[in-house]
Amino acid sequence: MLALGVGFGVSVAVLGPAYVAAAKAIGGGLQALATAATPVAKSFQFLTGPVDRLDTVGGYLSYKIFPDIALLVAIYAAIEGAQILRGSESKGIYDLWFAAGRSRNAIFRDRVAGFLIALSVVVALIFVFTAIGGALSGVQFALEALGQCVAFGLVGLLSFAIGLLVSQFFQAARSASGVTAGYLVASFFIANMYDSLGALTFLRYLSPFYYYVNARTLAGTTFDVASMATLVIAALVVGAVAWRLYLRRDIGDVSLARAHHSRPADFTFRPSTVWRRTLWLNWIADQPVGIASWVIAIAAFTAVEAAVVPSAIRIVEDSGGALGKLLQSHGTFLTTDQYLSFFLSFTALLVAGFAVAQVARWASDATQHRNDAVLTQAVSMGRFLMERTATTLVLAAMIGGAIVAGTSVGAQIGGYAVDAGGLIRTFFDVVLLSFAIGGAGLLIVTLLRSAAATGITGGLLIACFLLTTFAGLLAWPSWASRISVFDAYGTPYLSMPLTGSIIYLAVLGVGGTFAAYLAMRRGMRIVA
Amino acid sequence: MTGAVETEGLTKDYGQHRGLFGLNLEVVKGEAFGYIGPNGAGKTTTLRLLMDLLRPDRGRASIFGMDTQRDGVKIRALTGYLPGEAPEYPNQTGERILDLLAHLRGGVDPNRITELAKRFDLDLHRKYRTYSHGNKQKVWLIQAFMHNPQLLLLDEPTTGLDPLMQQIFRDLVKEARERGATVFLSSHVLPEVQEICDRIGVVHDGELRQVGTMEELRISHIRRIDATVQQPIDSERFARIPGVADVVVSDHRLQCTVTGAMEPLLEALMPAVVVSLDSTEMSLEEVFLSEYGQPTQP
Numbered sequence: 001m002l003a004l005g006v007g008f009g010v011s012v013a014v015l016g017p018a019y020v021a022a023a024k025a026i027g028g029g030l031q032a033l034a035t036a037a038t039p040v041a042k043s044f045q046f047l048t049g050p051v052d053r054l055d056t057v058g059g060y061l062s063y064k065i066f067p068d069i070a071l072l073v074a075i076y077a078a079i080e081g082a083q084i085l086r087g088s089e090s091k092g093i094y095d096l097w098f099a100a101g102r103s104r105n106a107i108f109r110d111r112v113a114g115f116l117i118a119l120s121v122v123v124a125l126i127f128v129f130t131a132i133g134g135a136l137s138g139v140q141f142a143l144e145a146l147g148q149c150v151a152f153g154l155v156g157l158l159s160f161a162i163g164l165l166v167s168q169f170f171q172a173a174r175s176a177s178g179v180t181a182g183y184l185v186a187s188f189f190i191a192n193m194y195d196s197l198g199a200l201t202f203l204r205y206l207s208p209f210y211y212y213v214n215a216r217t218l219a220g221t222t223f224d225v226a227s228m229a230t231l232v233i234a235a236l237v238v239g240a241v242a243w244r245l246y247l248r249r250d251i252g253d254v255s256l257a258r259a260h261h262s263r264p265a266d267f268t269f270r271p272s273t274v275w276r277r278t279l280w281l282n283w284i285a286d287q288p289v290g291i292a293s294w295v296i297a298i299a300a301f302t303a304v305e306a307a308v309v310p311s312a313i314r315i316v317e318d319s320g321g322a323l324g325k326l327l328q329s330h331g332t333f334l335t336t337d338q339y340l341s342f343f344l345s346f347t348a349l350l351v352a353g354f355a356v357a358q359v360a361r362w363a364s365d366a367t368q369h370r371n372d373a374v375l376t377q378a379v380s381m382g383r384f385l386m387e388r389t390a391t392t393l394v395l396a397a398m399i400g401g402a403i404v405a406g407t408s409v410g411a412q413i414g415g416y417a418v419d420a421g422g423l424i425r426t427f428f429d430v431v432l433l434s435f436a437i438g439g440a441g442l443l444i445v446t447l448l449r450s451a452a453a454t455g456i457t458g459g460l461l462i463a464c465f466l467l468t469t470f471a472g473l474l475a476w477p478s479w480a481s482r483i484s485v486f487d488a489y490g491t492p493y494l495s496m497p498l499t500g501s502i503i504y505l506a507v508l509g510v511g512g513t514f515a516a517y518l519a520m521r522r523g524m525r526i527v528a
Numbered sequence: 529m530t531g532a533v534e535t536e537g538l539t540k541d542y543g544q545h546r547g548l549f550g551l552n553l554e555v556v557k558g559e560a561f562g563y564i565g566p567n568g569a570g571k572t573t574t575l576r577l578l579m580d581l582l583r584p585d586r587g588r589a590s591i592f593g594m595d596t597q598r599d600g601v602k603i604r605a606l607t608g609y610l611p612g613e614a615p616e617y618p619n620q621t622g623e624r625i626l627d628l629l630a631h632l633r634g635g636v637d638p639n640r641i642t643e644l645a646k647r648f649d650l651d652l653h654r655k656y657r658t659y660s661h662g663n664k665q666k667v668w669l670i671q672a673f674m675h676n677p678q679l680l681l682l683d684e685p686t687t688g689l690d691p692l693m694q695q696i697f698r699d700l701v702k703e704a705r706e707r708g709a710t711v712f713l714s715s716h717v718l719p720e721v722q723e724i725c726d727r728i729g730v731v732h733d734g735e736l737r738q739v740g741t742m743e744e745l746r747i748s749h750i751r752r753i754d755a756t757v758q759q760p761i762d763s764e765r766f767a768r769i770p771g772v773a774d775v776v777v778s779d780h781r782l783q784c785t786v787t788g789a790m791e792p793l794l795e796a797l798m799p800a801v802v803v804s805l806d807s808t809e810m811s812l813e814e815v816f817l818s819e820y821g822q823p824t825q826p
Contacts, residue, residue, distance in 0.1 A: 090618070171657070172618070265651035269623055269641035276627045286620070369615035373625075373671075376579050377632040378605040522583060 004076055005122040007462065008069050009129025014470065015065055016057045016133035030055045043312035043339075046193040046304065047346070049213050057137045058144055058218035061130065070152040070212055071188050073122060075181045077156035080118070081163025082176035084111045089252050090173060104247055112239075115160055123153040130218075147217030154231040155208045159184055161238040168245040168255040178293055184208070185297065189304060196311075208234075279374065279387035284394060287361070294354050295398055299406035301350065305343035306410025306418070309336055336416050340407070341493040344426060347403050348433060348489045352461045354399055355434050358392065359441035360454040367450060381520045388442060389435070389513055396434030400427040422493035429492035436485055436505040437461065439512025446516040461485070532557045532679055532710035533578065537587035540573050548573045549734045550587065555727075557592075560701065560711040562725030564718060564816060570734040571714040572612045575683050578712075579609050591679060605633070608677035610685050612714075614664050618657035622650060622667045629671050636675045644670040647696050662688035673700055680704060680711045686720060698724060718813035730816065742812070750810045753793065755782045757800035769793055785810070 023033040034055035041051040041063055048067045053059030085108070088094040097107050127149040131142045162183065167176035187207035190197070194204035204210040211231050214224035245255040276282050284291065313336065365371050375384060404423045411418040440460070445453040464484035471481035481487045485508070488501035533555040540547045548570040555561040565571050576582045578589055580600035589596045591603045617625050622645075630636035645652050648666040656664065665688045672680060680701070686694045701711055701724055715721050721728060728745060730738040738745065763777035766784060769792045775784040780803075786793055790807070797805070 265649070266653045267642055267645040267649075267651065269626065269638050269645060269652055271630070271638050272624065272627045276624065277631045279628075279632065282628050369611060369613050370617065372581060372611050372613075373615040373629060373668075374632060375581060376604055376607075376609040376611070377629050378601050378634065379632050380601045 003459065004073070005125030006129075008065070008072075009125045011466065012061060012065055012069075012126060013129040013133035013136065016061060016130075016137035016139075018470070019057055019060045019064075020137045030057075034059075039315055043315040045315075046189060046308050049192045049209070050216070050219075052216070052219040052221070056220070057134060057139050058141045059220060061133070062148065062216045062219035066148060066152065066216070066218065067188075067192075069126060070155055070209060071184070073119075073152055073156045074159040074184050074188075074208065076122075077115070077119060077160040078163035078180040078184055079177045080115050081160040081165075082167040082170075082180055083173045084115060084164065084167075085246060086167040086170065086173040086176055090171070094251060098251070108243060108246060116157075119153060119156050119160070122156075123149050141218060144217040147215060147223040151212050151215035151217075151223075151228065154228055154235070155212045158208045158231050158235040158238065161235045161242060165238050165242040165245070168242055168249065171252075171254055175289065178290060182293060182297060185301075189301075193304075193308070196308075279379070279384070280390040280394065283387075283391045290357070291395065291398065294357070295402040298347065298350050298354075298399055299402040299409075302344065302347055302403050302406030303410035303413070305346070306340060306407045307413040309339045309343065309411075310414045310416060312339055337419055337422065337494060340411075340418070341422070341491045344403070344407065344493050345486075345489075345491060347426075347430070348486050349465065351396070351399055351430050351433055352437060352465075352485075354395070355392075355437035355441060356454060356458045356461065358395065358438065359445060359457045360451070362388070362442065362445045363449070363451055363453045366445060382517060385442065385513055385517050385520070389438065389509075392434055392438035393431060396431040396438075397427075399434065400430035403427070403430060419493070425492040425496060429489055429497055432502065432505045432509070433485060433489050435509035436488075436512075437508075439509035439516075441512070442516040443512040443519065446519045531555055532559065533561075533589070533591055533712055535574075535578075535587065535589040538574070538577060538584050538589050539586040540570075540577055540582055541585050545733065547734050548577065548731075551731075551736055553729060553736060553739070555710060555712055557710055558705065558708055559727065560705060560713065560725045562721035562728040563712065563714040563731065564716070564721055564728060564812075565731035569731045571731055572683055573734075574731070575609070575612070575681050575712070575714060578681060579604065579607070606677055607679045607681055608672035608675065610668050610672040610680075610682040612683035614668055616656070618655070620656055621653050622656060622659070622663075623652035625656060625667060626652070626671055626674065630674060633675055640676070641670060641674050644673055644700075647700075648693060660688070662690060662693065665689060666693070669697065669700075673704070676704070676707065676709075678709055680709060680713075682711065682713045682715075684715055685713065686715070686717055694720070718811065718816060722812045728812070745812065745815060750785045750787050750815055751790070752806075752808050752810050752814070753782070753784050753786055754806040754808075755797055756780055756803045756805075757782065757797060758803060759800040761797075761800050766793070766796060769796055 019033075020030070023030045026033060026036075034053075038051060038054050041048065041054060045051060048063055051063050054063060085094070088097070088111075094107070102110075127145055130145040130149065134141045134145065159180070163176065163180040166180045166183075167173060170176040170179070187203075188209050190203050191207040191209035191213060194201045194207075194210070197203065208231060211224075211227035214221065214227040217223050249255045274281065276285070371384075375381070404427050407423060407426075408418055437457070441453070441457045444456055447453075448456070464486050467476075467481050467484040468486045470476065471478070471484075471487075482500075482504075485505065488497065488504045490497040490501055531554045533553065535551045535553045538551040538553075539549050541549070546568065551570075551574060563571055563574065573582065577584055578591065578596055580596050580603070583597065592606065594603050596603060626641055630638075630641065641652075648670065650663055650666045650670070656667070659667070665685075669685065672682065672685075686697055689697060698720070701713075705711060711724070713721065713725060722742060725742075727739065727741050729736055730745075757780050760780070761777055761782055763775050763782075766772055766777070766782065767775045771787040771789065772793055773785050773787070775782070777783075782797070784793075
């Protein structure tokens with residue numbers, strides 16, 4: 001929670017002065033930079049939402065980072081909502097609270113209060129850093145920053161309530177988190193591109209982000225009280241429904257549980273088909289819903305990205321040629337492939353997210369002693385790690401396949417042809433990136449054997465992302481960004497990644513796996 | 529090293545004197561060996577070292593003459609291990625869990641799993657998360673016995689089992705021994721150890737304190753004495769007698785424990801005119817409690 005607030009806060013505080021510095025560097029100040037950048041920014045509107053007042057630091061922050069903040073705070077809140085009761089129930093902690101004399105209502109009240117305090121801290125931290133960033137940029141927009149922070153805070157509140165509600169229908173907190181996060185990501189895109197949804201434009205009313213957009217006070221819009229009130233009322237209604245369902249259901253069970261029909265006990269053991277014959281197949285068979293969710297979400301995301309390429313280029317072309325002239329002066333032109341490549345670079349983040357989800361699963365295998373069950377059969381540590389790696393590669397191939405399929409479908413919708421070579425390079429680069437993150441994650445899980453491994457892997461990837469984002473902007477030395485796996489991933493749709501980058505990712509994957517093997521052999525107290 | 533289980537100076541140091549220190553132990557083939565000790569004594573650490581889930585800081589261990597680190601896979605193929613902490617597979621049925629583990633192990637007869645499920649009265653087609661504590665334990669007992677292993681390493685095997693199921697477990701151990709299997713059993717249920725095991729090792733604070741047969745442990749140790757006398761007696765005088773402990777004197781009654789020879793106590797009692805005298809062998813549980821910190825209840 002602190003990491004979220006401080007991480008985003010620092011990013012906001014750094015971006016403002018960097019934007020001002022960039023405006024000075026190109027000459028003509030913020031106005032000139034805004035004139036050049038606005039068409040490009042608008043072409044990415046499906047990712048960022050409306051683009052306004054790029055001639056101000058507040059407008060730039062509102063476009064550049066606040067959409068990410070709103071989305072990630074919403075996902076954080078949704079996961080908290082899904083975990084806050086359900087997670088405790090599945091771990092058996094809830095029973096202890098009950099045994100200690102707490103009522104259901106008291107537990108609900110305590111947990112919600114705890115979350116509200118945490119959310120307030122996140123919002124306050126980002127607000128303070130935004131105000132500092134403004135001061136460092138030479139502008140005062142504390143009030144506007146407060147308005148926008150309150151807006152994404154209320155999105156977080158509603159997301160929390162949705163997570164709480166969804167968790168009443170799932171026995172596993174992780175499933176509820178996944179479903180809620182999926183809904184929020186989809187609603188984020190709906191809010192950004194609802195005007196191109198035809199008969200489905202009404203869906204925007206179901207998106208918390210649609211209301212958030214009406215209070216982007218940093219970008220000069222008014223603080224729309226009606227939209228904010230809608231978020232609050234929706235959060236209260238959804239939260240109340242979740243509360244009622246929680247009071248009516250069995251602890252540990254789900255709302256609307258099917259009636260249990262008694263049947264005679266069945267003692268007969270029937271060996272299964274191929275799925276349980278190897279560890280890697282078993283690990284894949286264990287998470288059908290999770291894998292399907294990721295594959296479908298990534299395919300859908302890339303399809304949307306690919307489909308909007310022509311309209312994005314049209315926005316730039318319709319901008320009066322200012323950007324075209326600017327690009328021509330640098331001897332470059334915008335092409336479909338360049339746009340698609342840029343959009344596809346975002347899929348590296350999704351691949352990283354998927355890899356972190358796998359690391360979380362490995363940590364859970366360790367803490368819940370499933371690894372002990374496997375390793376005490378006739379299975380060597382080497383085989384165990386090889387099968388982990390095989391799982392990573394197969395899943396990465398599925399994700400890569402989803403990206404290829406999504407891009408192809410999106411290009412078909414957009415009416416243009418894709419470069420087969422670019423898709424093949426992207427596929428293999430995705431597999432390589434997953435292998436690299438997987439290898440590093442495997443080592444971290446082996447060393448720590450706790451949920452902290454997931455946090456550390458995620459933290460390292462966020463650091464990589466920030467390095468890639470800021471190294472160029474702040475003119476850091478080139479080696480700084482080369483550490484980042486995202487930098488190494490490159491732009492495979494356009495060109496083959498650098499040999500050094502390929503080697504770097506391969507070394508991370510192989511080295512991480514081998515180091516994990518050595519760590520296991522050395523008998524660290526902990527076994528992955 | 530040619531016994532079923534042998535260790536030499538086996539040490540795993542977690543710091544702050546936690547872990548296992550210098551374990552020298554031999555369990556012979558076909559033997560049932562009970563391994564007892566209080567919580568945190570080092571029992572589970574020993575079993576995890578034998579299964580190569582942990583690597584020792586010093587010393588070595590072998591099973592059937594094979595090094596636990598170098599030949600871990602071969603050893604595990606011959607061994608049935610029941611973990612002290614049950615792994616969690618919330619979304620899988622008992623059948624699917626056993627299916628995976630049987631495939632990993634190889635050569636498991638499906639009919640044997642069915643037979644064990646019937647004996648333990650375990651419905652294999654329910655999700656693991658819906659099992660009671662005892663039923664979860666049955667899943668892990670079945671996986672330990674399903675391949676008729678030559679060695680059983682069992683960590684608290686009857687945790688959560690009702691008395692009927694405990695009897696089924698004891699029957700399975702008996703059958704395994706009849707097949708020639710060796711049993712290494714860690715337990716807090718001392719009557720169970722007393723019933724199943726030929727020899728017992730007592731581990732405390734990470735060190736093996738005693739090893740012996742039931743008889744050896746009883747003879748060399750403690751008897752409980754309850755005597756009624758006619759004359760008043762001085763409790764301090766009795767407490768000073770070598771081998772006498774836990775002296776409680778009330779009215780004309782003396783209760784105490786005696787380690788070793790009885791003669792000094794009897795000589796001291798004679799002047800007080802003994803009316804009645806009960807001398808009972810202490811159960812393993814009482815020996816254990818009296819030796820390792822908790823007061824013996826007379």
